[in-house]
Every structure is written in structure tokens, then in C-alpha cells.
Amino acid sequence: MKAKNILAGFALVGAIALTTAGCAGGGNTAGGGGGDDKVITVGFAQTGSESGWRSANTESMKEAFSEANGFNLIFNAADNKPEAQIAAVRSFINQGVDAIVLAPIVTDGWDDVLKEAKDANIPVILEDRTVSAPEDLYASWVGLDFKKEGETAGKWVADNFGKTPTNLVVLEGTTGSSAATDRAAGFDEAIKGTDIKVLDSQTGNFTRAEGKTVMEGFLQKYGSTINVLFAHNDDMGLGALDAIKAAGLKPGTDIKIVTIDAVKDGMTALADGEFNYIVECNPLLGDKVAEVVKKVVAGESVDKSYIVEDQAFDQEQAKAALPDRKY
Numbered sequence: 001m002k003a004k005n006i007l008a009g010f011a012l013v014g015a016i017a018l019t020t021a022g023c024a025g026g027g028n029t030a031g032g033g034g035g036d037d038k039v040i041t042v043g044f045a046q047t048g049s050e051s052g053w054r055s056a057n058t059e060s061m062k063e064a065f066s067e068a069n070g071f072n073l074i075f076n077a078a079d080n081k082p083e084a085q086i087a088a089v090r091s092f093i094n095q096g097v098d099a100i101v102l103a104p105i106v107t108d109g110w111d112d113v114l115k116e117a118k119d120a121n122i123p124v125i126l127e128d129r130t131v132s133a134p135e136d137l138y139a140s141w142v143g144l145d146f147k148k149e150g151e152t153a154g155k156w157v158a159d160n161f162g163k164t165p166t167n168l169v170v171l172e173g174t175t176g177s178s179a180a181t182d183r184a185a186g187f188d189e190a191i192k193g194t195d196i197k198v199l200d201s202q203t204g205n206f207t208r209a210e211g212k213t214v215m216e217g218f219l220q221k222y223g224s225t226i227n228v229l230f231a232h233n234d235d236m237g238l239g240a241l242d243a244i245k246a247a248g249l250k251p252g253t254d255i256k257i258v259t260i261d262a263v264k265d266g267m268t269a270l271a272d273g274e275f276n277y278i279v280e281c282n283p284l285l286g287d288k289v290a291e292v293v294k295k296v297v298a299g300e301s302v303d304k305s306y307i308v309e310d311q312a313f314d315q316e317q318a319k320a321a322l323p324d325r326k327y
């Protein structure tokens with residue numbers, strides 16, 4: 001993917017400020033769509049319903065791709081199964097939709113079906129995570145800077161615990177997803193050269209249930225020698241809370257917890273002192289994705305990427321922000 005157009009805006013609580021820098025142009029134009037009053041039929045291939053973030057993202061997308069906004073939305077949630085998601089995209093192609101929106105579960109394996117969409121002259125717009133396929137196979141991507149999210153989380157751990165021997169465990173997101181890969185890369189860079197030792201790092205697949213199970217294993221193996229937990233999303237951190245308490249330890253005190261997303265349940269745990277720091281990953285992408293789809297279908301050029309900037313919260317900031325949070 002070309003250098004991302006990092007945009008000057010900043011994420012407001014519950015809202016998204018987006019600006020674009022320059023125009024990569026070159027968006028695909030669909031055969032079927034176009035015309036101001038024509039209803040645009042969009043196939044949306046969502047990952048599934050694995051987390052609170054995903055629910056908020058799905059709600060944002062369904063609100064934006066409403067009939068009132070000129071869309072006919074065909075929605076598919078792939079239950080976090082990459083092969084089911086590829087089948088959903090192929091089904092949209094066979095139905096002859098005007099455009100496809102894809103939130104890819106994993107980064108690899110998309111070249112063939114995206115080539116089929118291009119051959120059928122159906123533009124694909126990515127939202128949320130990214131793909132490794134050549135960028136001429138999709139018109140644009142609306143998402144977040146996962147590496148920066150990981151760096152922000154890692155910098156907080158380094159600043160607060162990096163100068164003394166500290167044992168860390170990591171609950172990784174879905175293996176092969178750009179969110180997990182890039183967050184890990186950013187976090188690891190930020191803690192390099194500090195006194196932080198990674199005892200273990202395993203995937204909890206972005207879910208509460210798996211986050212709890214993996215944390216139970218960490219506690220059986222390392223017990224109270226664990227000082228800090230980094231979870232790639234709030235939901236795995238929330239699952240870990242149960243395991244930590246069952247082990248007779250106090251989350252947020254005996255084991256410090258840093259996560260990413262800032263969904264309501266995560267922010268509540270942070271305000272209650274069970275989490276210590278959260279880096280936001282704004283799920284409210286629907287309006288921007290719908291705007292991009294309309295432009296592409298109308299044959300207008302669009303940027304290759306639109307990045308939503310995130311913010312971060314400590315416990316006091318979470319208490320202040322919670323009343324106004326939209327997700």
C-alpha cells in the first residue's frame with residue numbers, strides 16, 4: 001500500500017474528524033452504479049461479531065448505508081472465518097452489486113477474489129483492516145493507524161515501567177490480521193531497550209472468551225510474577241479480568257493492564273481502576289466509507305487511504321470522557 005495519507009484531523013470523543021492530504025486518484029469506477037438518484041447496491045463483508053468494537057463498527061456502517069442515504073445494503077458477517085468471508089465477496093460479485101465494502105479478517109489470501117471483482121468491474125472499498133493484495137485491486141481504504149496504536153500503548157508501558165525489571169504478557173489479536181500484526185510491531189518497537197521482559201504472547205482472537213482462557217494459562221505458568229498485561233483489544237482484556245480475579249489478584253493494581261479500542265465496557269473498566277490505560281481505535285467509520293463509495297460509483301477520484309486519528313485515555317480521562325462516549 002502506498003504511503004498512507006495521514007490526515008491532520010484528530011479524533012473527537014465519539015466523532016471522527018477526517019481530512020485528506022492530496023489525492024492518489026485512480027479509484028475504480030463501477031459498471032452498474034452512477035447517477036445521483038440511482039440506489040446503490042452495496043455488498044458489505046464484515047468480519048463477524050467478535051468484539052464490542054465490531055458491534056459498534058457494524059452499527060455505524062448500517063446507519064451510513066441506509067435506504068434514506070440512497071443505498072441497498074446486503075450485509076454478511078463471516079463469523080471470523082476467512083474462507084466464509086471470501087465466499088461472501090464472491091456471492092456479491094455473482095449478484096452484480098454496484099460496490100463491495102470489505103473489512104478483511106486477515107491480510108493475505110485476497111488476490112484471486114479481488115481480481116474477480118475487478119474483472120466484473122465492481123469496485124472494492126476496504127474499511128478497518130487492510131490486505132496484502134496489490135492496491136490496484138481495491139479503490140480505497142478507510143481505517144486506522146494500528147502501528148501507531150501499538151506504539152502509543154508501548155510508550156505508556158515503557159514510560160511507566162521500563163526503568164525497572166518488569167514482566168509482561170501479551171494477548172494478541174487474530175493471527176494474520178493487520179490490526180494484530182501492526183499493533184505488535186508498534187508496541188515492540190516502543191519497548192525496545194527497556195527493562196521490560198515479554199514472558200509470553202499468544203492470540204486471544206480479539207474475543208473475551210479466548211482472552212480469559214489464554215490469561216488463565218499465563219497465570220498458571222507465571223502466577224504473580226506477571227506485572228503488566230498488554231491486550232490488543234478491550235474485549236480480551238475484559239476476559240482476562242475474570243482470570244486475574246479468580247487467581248486472587250487485583251487487576252489494575254497487582255497486574256497493570258493496557259488495551260486498545262476504548263469501547264464503553266473497556267472505558268468503564270478503566271474508570272473503575274481495573275484497566276490502567278487504553279488507546280482508542282474509533283469504529284465509527286460508516287459515514288466516511290459511504291462517502292467514498294458514492295464517489296467511486298459516480299466515477300470520481302478518491303484517495304487511496306483515509307486514516308482516522310486516535311487518542312488515548314488514563315483512568316481520570318476515562319471518567320471524564322465516559323458520559324459523552326457514543327460507543
Ligand code: GZL
Pocket residue numbers: 050051052053054128129144179206232233234235260261281
Ligand atoms: C481494529 C479492529 C479490531 C478491534 C477489535 O480496527 O479490526 O477488530 O481492535 C476487533 O476489537 O475485533
